[in-house]
Amino acid sequence: MANSNNNRRKFMATTLQSVGLTALGGLLWSGYSDEVKASPLILRPPGAIKEEDFLSACIKCGLCAEACQNRDTNIDRLTGKAKQGTLKMAKGGDHKLIGTPFFTPTEVPCYMCEDIPCVPVCPSEALDMKSLLDKKGALDINKARMGLAVVHKESCIAYWGIQCDACYRACPLLGEALTIEMQRNGRTGKHSFMLPIVHDSACTGCGLCEKACVTEKPAIFVLPNNVAKGKAGDHYIKGWDKKDDKRVENAKAEETTTELSKKGDAGDYLNDIGDLY
């Protein structure tokens, strides 16, 4: 009898230990995984679904990076050898979720191949081909939204009045994604500023502008969409636009009460504040 009791106690203890250690492992593992997936400043291949979903969907096979590396247009005309591809697979030390594809415009930007070799090969649909199809059902790289180019005007020499349109010339959608706006240069009184302006409606985030920028650290650079873009919300609508006008229906009112208003008569608050000196 005593023996079976001992056995039962031992069994309980081992079970408890296993469950406890598993819980410990789970906590450590969850914490670690949650930390490593946080890399907000990462540019994904064309057609990538929303970053949060992309992190779960990408099976880390590298087929996109291989297609990018081995695309027909990647052959150096002088040497006849393949150049470095755009897409890299994140490795240890990159501080990005390991094994997922990304690109760095200052190293190799996306050249926006018309046949988009990187997207149809994706087996997990982390790169969504449907998002890149035009009305006729053909692949259209101009529909890609890998990020958005942003100009830092304090370091952009065009804003100083020096003539430079390197980014504008490099833009595959010049005149649409990137335009030059003339402005009078009041300092000299006889020159004009030629300012690069990015248009969200057409910019694919390929990074050719960032690569072309002449300043020491690029004054125009691509940021992921969720980082680069603001959001007006449904309270603010374009009243002159009937379609936009409807958005206001989604707006939710939010009532807030301050600590002061709870105290009672609002008229007394100046008197209640105590000594002013």
Place this chain on the structure above:
Amino acid sequence: MKNIKYLLLRRVTQITILVLYFGANAYGWKMLSGTFGSSLLFGFIPLADPYTTIQVLATGFILGADVLLGALIITLFYMIVGGRAFCSWVCPINMVTDLANWLRRKLKLDKEEVNYRFLKRNTRYWIMVLGIIVSAIVGIAAFEVLSPITIMQRGIIFGFGAGISVIFAIFLFDIFGVRNGWCGHLCPLGAAYSLIGKTSLIRVNHDHEACTNCMKCKVVCPENHVLHMINKKSIMVLDGECSNCGRCIDVCDDDALEFGIRSYIKKSKK
């Protein structure tokens, strides 16, 4: 030559597979492209890692049909043919842990009892289940963020970076920590393949009449509990944890071990 036949065959297979994957990226070969997560054989047959697939599904993302079909093909292959052969015939980490194990034997670390027995062999199944749970909680394939297997494979194809330290850690753990620590105790992928491969047809067969009880097979076997029948019964090694590496066959001087095909029909007659 006889006593390294399967060892050589395994190394040739492992290295050929890695070379094909490497060439797919470096030279645009179409034989075998991608990585273990998901691959394309001959440019059109999809292959996918079943355990990775389950982790991604656990995050709630509905995977593309190519991955699902690929995972099914791989599962059926190991279930029907190969057993746990992925671990010893394909996985690149196997070369690291085999080296660690060989050094361990040469340095006689086991005889000096440099073996911490705080780990049990079934720990891997706990980790396997935990990996799926953590994937569901965190929303990313949890084992893939630290899997030395794919880190090593991607390292060979795309460049290692700091990932090499993970491989080195496994090596150190296996040589100075637990004997067969990674592959035999911790690896959840090995656990998954142990379960998948349980029913496979290719099995090591033991002939107990020929056995002289030298126990060389048990020394070399990375999962030596599967060889419980040595010099006792003439039966097949049916434990799913046997990775069909064939080292026991190599080292056997008495022809008491050989690969065979499991027959389900004969079994039911008995």
